Amino acid sequence: MTNISKEFVYSLPKAELHLHLEGTLEPELKLRLAQKNNIELKEKTVEEVEATYQFNDLTSFLAVYYPGMDVLVEKEDFYDLAMAYFKEVQKHNVKYVEVFFDPQAHTTRGVAFETFFEGYYQATQDAKELGIEAHLIMCFLRDLSEESAFEHYEMAKPFYDRILGIGLDSDERNNPPLKFERVFKQAKSDGFHITMHCDIDQVGSIQNISDALHVIGVERIDHGTNIVEDQALVDYVIANNIGLTSCPVSNSFVTEDMKGKEVKELLDQGVKVTINSDDPAYFKSYVSDDLIAVANYMELSEADVVKLVKNAFEIAWTSKANINQYLKQVDEYVASYQAK
Numbered sequence: 001m002t003n004i005s006k007e008f009v010y011s012l013p014k015a016e017l018h019l020h021l022e023g024t025l026e027p028e029l030k031l032r033l034a035q036k037n038n039i040e041l042k043e044k045t046v047e048e049v050e051a052t053y054q055f056n057d058l059t060s061f062l063a064v065y066y067p068g069m070d071v072l073v074e075k076e077d078f079y080d081l082a083m084a085y086f087k088e089v090q091k092h093n094v095k096y097v098e099v100f101f102d103p104q105a106h107t108t109r110g111v112a113f114e115t116f117f118e119g120y121y122q123a124t125q126d127a128k129e130l131g132i133e134a135h136l137i138m139c140f141l142r143d144l145s146e147e148s149a150f151e152h153y154e155m156a157k158p159f160y161d162r163i164l165g166i167g168l169d170s171d172e173r174n175n176p177p178l179k180f181e182r183v184f185k186q187a188k189s190d191g192f193h194i195t196m197h198c199d200i201d202q203v204g205s206i207q208n209i210s211d212a213l214h215v216i217g218v219e220r221i222d223h224g225t226n227i228v229e230d231q232a233l234v235d236y237v238i239a240n241n242i243g244l245t246s247c248p249v250s251n252s253f254v255t256e257d258m259k260g261k262e263v264k265e266l267l268d269q270g271v272k273v274t275i276n277s278d279d280p281a282y283f284k285s286y287v288s289d290d291l292i293a294v295a296n297y298m299e300l301s302e303a304d305v306v307k308l309v310k311n312a313f314e315i316a317w318t319s320k321a322n323i324n325q326y327l328k329q330v331d332e333y334v335a336s337y338q339a340k
Ligand code: HPA
Pocket: 020, 023, 058, 169, 170, 171, 197, 199, 250, 278, 279
């Protein structure tokens, strides 16, 4: 166990960089939206919804996750979903978030791009009133085709100035980064920030990380802690200030452990590794809980936790002035806590 208090971690100013908006759908909201939209669900109570959370790897998680989105229909449903997340993480003193959304998970159900986009975007604007700077990262589903990714990239055109970056998620098995080389190169040349999931312990994890870094030229890797297996890649991300967004509690659900050892090793080597919640409604863990989980598991020091938190601000896709302001808030909080 760590000797760091829960209060210290909850109150530290924080950033979250690996968060799927669709993964913040809490059972209560799911039930409410199902009723509002006249969608017949087999589950009638929170307990019954939670009883469907049976997963032990990424594929079995995604098989629960995608059908759960059926209750999201109208613009205000997407707004309410995102707003509920922002309100929740305000309690964790989160100051800055970059959130993923999955257009193809909605268009393939007949929901228009502007419906979910306008709802999500309005919530990011209203998050400012909660003291949170929020940005959107549009992800492609890697188990769909390159053609579909390009189609959605085109569909998003009217909204480009409200999208910060482009990501890649869903099932990595047989869907490596190079399948999307062209669309990511296009996005990069159009000025978007780019990142990709390199999920834990996949077939070809190291090759996929190498291709994402060297061929695609990603600026971050989501998960990606298998990189510890290849020192040349570790040296490369350190030299190029490329961050990794690790999600310990998510890892503990879809792999055999939270990969805390890898996180600590990367942290000690100077990699910009960060701690995030991924899909907090499904894994019952918001960002502070993830930090506490990994701190307990690895007996992290207060300095380690502060470094993990600062790493997230340091690799955030916002202005240098904003980053410095957030880092100052962290320093001031730590100093005031220590003076207590
Ligand atoms: N990996 C891939 N796809 C996902 C994830 C993840 O961690 N969470 C939601 N979609």
